[in-house]
Amino acid sequence: MSTLDLQFRIDMRKLVLPSVLQMLVGNSFSLINTLMVGSLGDAAVAAIAAAGQISFILSMILSAIFGITAFITQFYGKADRMNMRKAFGLMLISSVVITLVVCALVSGFKEPILSLFMKDEVAVAYGVHYLSVIVFVYLINSIKDVYGSALGSIGQVKLTLVVGVIAMIVNVGLDYVLIYGKLGFPRYGIVGAAWATLVSSMIGAILLIGYVYWKKYEINLKLRELFSLDWPFIKKVYGTTLPLLFHEGMWSIGNMLYAVAFGHLGVAALATFQLANTFQGYFMVGIFGFAYAAKVMIGQKLSLESPDEAIVYARKFTRIGLYAALIASVVILLISPFLYKLFPNLSTEVQSSFRNIMIIQALVMVMFFLNNLWIVGMFRAGGDNLYTMNLILITTWVITLPLVFAGAYWFRWPVEWVYLMFTLEEVSKACIGFFRYRSNKWARNLVRDLQEEL
Template sequence: MSSLETQFRKDMKKLVLPSILQMLIGNSFSLINTLMVGSLGDIAIGVMAAAGQISFILSMILTAIFGITAFITQFYGTNDYVNVKKAFGLMLISSIVITLVVFILVSCFKAPLLSLFIKDEEAIAYGVQYLSVIVFVFLINSIKEVYGNALGSIGKIKLTLVVGIIAMIVNIVLDYILIYGKFGFPSYGIVGAAWATLASSLLSTFLLLGYVYWKRYYVNVTLKEIFSFDWPFVKKVYTTTLPLMFHEGLWAVGNMLYAVAFGHLGIVALATYQLANTFNSYFMMGIFGFAYAAKVMIGQKLSQDDPSEAIIYARKFTRIALYSALAVSAVVLLLNPYLVYLFPNLSSEVQSAFRHVVIIQALVLVMFFLNNLWIVGMFRAGGDNLYTMNLILITTWLIALPLVFAGAYLFHWPVEWVYLMFTLEEVSKACIGFFRYRSNKWARNLVRDM
């Protein structure tokens, strides 16, 4: 076995399992809230779906900001710790500023934003209460996620994993107490889920930052170092990451419009769409782990003068993604008849539609896996963000969105047919993205001249 193969397996084992566990924990927040709120009925699920779209848009914009981790990874690969701290500071300040803007906008326009997805006045009032709490989670996570992503970009994820486990346990307990009114507390319903999320987010942020600065752990950046970046540095980093911001922004707004289209079909369609998205995140947890490992491992190889080892890694990860997708698809098809039993209080219409949608997901899961690996794990590692922005513009805005809106507004198709149109985004993205993957044009050294 070659030394490169040995190193590949060693690094992958070190990164993949912890990252999958981390994804499991992150997705569990959404699934646990969905499961517990699901007992309140279709309307509660619909409200969470509508409010979740606002959270999703912010998270996608911040994901673009976290694209700065591509620089952190490559700086770390060349032991340039001064520029690691500069990049971290720029990422932290950018995250806080953008979140403050979103916080103000959402706080001022909660009802109009929710009315984009929900037409029922009672449901909108319910959603306003939920958003009034969740907006504070935005602010907390704008700081916590920067530290977590910075640690992850250099392969140090054990701390965020442990903190995530603690926060998940707290979230489960508080969900049970506050949603249903246990141990003498009143029953807050869906608003209780928001308070539980806020409390667990506060705790996890306190634990993460407390450990980082108490133990002087890797990203214990001082206030002076946070503001140590200068304009030439900002210009160089933003030149690479701004297309990623447009990428994530276009994709996030596109996904919001998908929810608008499903909401137009009614609360059954919107609830089905929410359940499908929640479970799709679970189906894809394995590839999230491999994509994360690919981003770190390939990013560090790209900091070298010769990109050939990074390209070899890319080929290995692609084979892993393909085989993993086929295995997971088979499991999903086997489990499909039993998933609806997790939501016994949902209407028979939602349960039936959800079964059919899961079959569609299983059939196109290979595309989901490959796109996640190529875009997040490879293209982003090489800062190939302008290409991915154009890819989203074509596949989301020119292919899938028009078809989804035509199905919902013109032809009034059943939710299953509209969801099939939605999946064409991933199908077309994989078909086009394959040629970029094979061209190796994404394999770029971002820090050679810095």
């Protein structure tokens, strides 16, 4: 075994397991809320789905801002702590400002926004009450997640994992107490789920940020450092990140429009779409961990003079992703006949559609895995954001959205057929993205480029 192979295995083992566990914990928030709210019926699940689209759009926009972690990783790899802290400060300010704008818009237009996804008055009312609380979660997470992403970008995953587990335990306990009215509390229903999320998010933020400053991690930024950024630095970092912001914005709006299309088919179809997305995220937890490890490991290799070792790592991660996807597909096929039984209070229509959609997911899971690994784990590590922006414009807006809307509005296809059109985004993305992956044009040294321009 070569030295490079040995180093790859050591680094991967150190990063992947904590990353997978962290992603598992993160996805558990959504799954737990869906499971517990599922007992309230189709309308409550549809309301969670509609409100979740706003959360999803914000999270995707912020994930674009978190693309700045590519600089943090490469500066860390070159032991340039000053510029690493500057990049972190820029990421923190950007995240908070964007979230404040979104919070103001959501607070002012809750009902009109929710009405885009569903016409059922009961479901809209559920959603309004839910959003009235969840909007505060957005602001808390806009700060907490910046610290978590920065820690992850330098390989410090254990802290965010431990804090995530604590927050999840709190969330589960409060969900049970507040949704169903246990231990002397009133039965709050869907609003109880929102309050549980708010409290657990606050506890997670206090623990994570407090520990960063107590242990004096590299990102324990002082207030004056936040306002000491210079324009050439900001311009260069934003020049690389803004295409990613546009990419994530267009992709998240596209996904919101998918929900609009499914909502046009009825509350049952939107509830089915929510369940499918929740479980898809859960089954992809493994590849999220590998994609994160790939981003850190490949990003650090790209900070060296030659990209050769980064490209070797990319090939290794792709093989791992392919094998993991095949295993996940088999698992989904085996358990899909039983998953719907987790939701006995949902309508027979939703249960039947959900079962069929899980089979569709199993058939295209390889595409989901490879896209996540290539785009998040490799292309972003090299700041190849302009390409991914163009990729999304073609696969989401030119190919898939027209087909989904034609199926929902024109042909009025069953939800399974519309979902099949929805998966064509991943199929087309993988087919086109493969050529970029093989070209190695994504393997760029961002730190060297930045230093040459400053």
